[in-house]
Amino acid sequence: MIGLLALLACTAPDDTGLAAADPETRAVVMSTLSFGRRADDGTAWGFDVDGRVSDAGDDEGCGHADLVDADGLAGIDSAFSGMVPALEATEAGAVEGLVQDSLLNGELLLLVEVSGVDDPLDDDCVDVRILRGSGTPMIGTDGGMLDGQTFALAPDAEPAVIECVPLVAGSVRAGPFALTLDFQVLDVALAFHMTDASLRLDLSEDGRTGWGYFGGSVPTADILVIVDEGDLADIADLVRGLVNAAADLEPNDEDTCDALSVVFEYGATEAFIYEGAPTPGS
């Protein structure tokens, strides 16, 4: 009923005499974040980062075959997901929890705003912005990020803006964009400079919750900072070997690759953005 009332409140007769709703803007904040993983059947969520459907012998993918996602989409680049089981068997398995902590303590506040929404389920053209928030989020009694919060935007972070993409069955895919992911892991300040990134967001009809994933190309050097600077001496060679072996993007002259396709899966909850907050790029 509330949704209907809201709709009626925002309506005005158009020139056909019918009420036309003002387009809505919906925003969510990522409240959980985990590494993209491979399902038992070998599928994985992700995107075709390099525009190729590589097989195991493709030099452009450093010999790594692309994956297929659960919807049957081929060409999925998600090399990091193949490393996750091995990492989880080591001290590096703690990294994922620390990334989640970065969300909850405000170091890595990521918001997705979808505007121009005429129909929350199907819309030919909506605009998507991926934004960095600032401040410390409020935490609920369940230890998770409180829903419905209002966030300020990080003044020094340029938002990614993807205009006019379709919203299909409540799901939107947007890209490409560049995104820097900053987090503190094992006393090391990491910065993943993700390029050729894309994002998927499935938003509930009432806009209160969301799920999705984003992924792109991350330089192996960005990842190996944790090995070079962190207290992981015991497994440094193992991690370095895993990363270099899994690298599947940006092949170099030495027949290796300088970048790795990385996918993060996230849960999201309704959020607002302070009016008047600096919104560069909007």
Add this chain to the structure above:
Amino acid sequence: MPAAPLLRRLTEAQYANTVQDLLGDDIVLPASLEPDAEEAGLLSVGAATASVSSLGIERYEDAALLLADQVADQPDRFAAVVPCTPATADDTVCADTFVRTFGRRAWRRPLTDTEAARLASVVTLTGGESGSFTEGVRYGVAAVLQSPHFLYRREHGTPDADDPATRLLDDWELATRLSYLLWATTPDDTLLDAAAAGELQTDAGLRAQVDRLLADDRAREGVRALFTELFELYELDDLAKDPTVYTHASDELGPAAREETLRVIEHLVFDADAPGSGSGDFRDLLTTQTTFVDPRLAALYRLSAPDPTGFGEVWLDDGDGRRGLLGQASTLMLTSHSTRTSATLRGVFIRKTLLCQTIPPPPADVDTSIPEADSTSPTLRDRLRTHLEDPTCASCHQLTDPIGLGLENFDGIGRWRDTENSVTIDASGDLEGTDFADAWALGAAVRDNDNLGPCFAAHLYRYAMGHAVDPGEEAVVDWIAEGFVGSGHDWQALLVDLVMSPAFRRAGALDE
């Protein structure tokens, strides 16, 4: 005919306000005092009847010493309280000046010569023995602040030759009653000067002071104090909500909810319409779409917070389902249990507090529990339906529960919900023949109920006078209520009418 004269102990809030006015806003207040006691729905009524425990007396003494230490140990505060420079450690002239000036503010009347001499001797004897006038002041301040003359407001009056059944409040008692009503604190020097000049005994003189006090920002504190008591908003400091049920529950939520309600009331009384035009229709408290939220409340309400640093004004859209007092988290939390809502408590609040209707308390041995939710009774309405089949329960619960169910779209901390246990909530009902479909319409029905205005007038009367309305006072309460309704429910007009009424200036005859 007014009720018998009273001695009214300062409530904790009044004590704090008074001490801050006397010694500075930054004074460190005592952590605990004798707790307030509520009677007839108000702490101000309880303050006129509750006795003080022996522990309470010790607390008042400790509090007085804590405050006195800050005066003695902080030169700026000392200089603000002591208006003279002592020539010696036992300077009798300066001691007399100090106790008379500080005593007049603290005891809200001039000290008698005997009182002044006794207090001055505390200062000079202690100062002389310690070799420090400051030490003398330390004990002088402590003596003033633990005296019953400070802790109690005396409203005894003097016999009225024209009306032996009543007593006229003297100038100081009237100034004190006026100040604690409009400012919730001690009279300032200007009001005491007006009392000293006898100006309060004339309509013009009293009205001039009423207008002055209402124009002062401290009048906002007075209104806040009244509604904090009336709606029991002080309970929000320690309200327990089950964190496993309510993820938004926090120590900050209750105080934030109280602040929202008080800001809305302040806004209605002082800020409505054009600047300077005074108050609007106070019944709008039930239907106003203006509210004030901080980031935590905004998250609870699913609103974009207007200000990252604190409270800001927001407009609740028609589609929000939430408006007015009955949609505010303060009301909704206070009328819920720790794990669930209570249609009964919510109905009682509307009937008793807003409409001044009588709801009998449950019999002592009755089982007030309701069945747990199950597949056949997923909503509170379902469970109460079974409950109401018991005729012993139904007689009272029919008065409260159907109304309280109108607020079921709000959970136990005030969050909106469309469903309970996956079943759509039916929030419809009727209030004395007025159908309502939901909380939005229930607020309108309460606003338009004929009892609302007179009920607020009666609450104000009890708050001002410190006692329940006696049968002999019903006529004056009715007269004030009529004026309130006639003014378009202008709260400031109600305050003026009450103060200017003969009853406000009188007490009843002393009990033999």
